[in-house]
Amino acid sequence: MNNSIVLSCNVINTIKSLPREQQFSIISAIAGEMIFGAVVKDELNEEEKRLYAVIKSDVCRDSMRYSNCVAV
Numbered sequence: 001m002n003n004s005i006v007l008s009c010n011v012i013n014t015i016k017s018l019p020r021e022q023q024f025s026i027i028s029a030i031a032g033e034m035i036f037g038a039v040v041k042d043e044l045n046e047e048e049k050r051l052y053a054v055i056k057s058d059v060c061r062d063s064m065r066y067s068n069c070v071a072v
Helices: 009-016 020-036 046-071
Strands: none
Touching (some): 009 020
């Protein structure tokens, strides 16, 4: 695998703070898109889409930081 996916403590705590149903929806969407390349946004409701966008942004930022640290 060429790219790492980093789930920081901040991301994990954010997901854990969500209701159980949303936790599963969000983490499934992240895994589906980032690991398998699936388009999963159609399966999320409007609130979950907003949460997903924020959490995905955090995961991408943290993953980019990790990649930059490892490359040095």
